[in-house]
Amino acid sequence: MKRIVIILAVTIAAGGAGALALYHRIVHGNDAKNACERNLVWITGSKRIAAEEQGLKSGAMIDEQELHKYIIGDFPKCPAGGTYTIGPIGTDPTCSVAGHALPK
DSSP states (O other): OHHHHHHHHHHHHHHHHHHHHHHHHHHHHHHHHHHHHHHHHHHHHHHHHHHHHHTOOTTOOOOHHHHGGGSSSSOOOOTTSOOEEOOSTTSOOEESSTTOOOOO
16 A cells, blocks of 8 residues: 555656646747747847848848847847847848747
């Protein structure tokens, strides 16, 4: 009987740990994705302002350093550790993390 109680306790503990990990991944994974999407929107807006102010045409290259003056604070970073590619004027910025993209 004692052995069954121990096995049951270990099984419940393992199941609880698995459920906690899944919960954390779902809740915080979505938070990171949403934050990344907001960052991509912010970068897109900064590119548009820079293009207007500097008279840049579609296809013109712009880098993080040039965009920095249009962004308050530090340049955004993907909370999931992804890398942003700014891309030329007229294209959307991207994130290297699968599923992180500008909302449609």
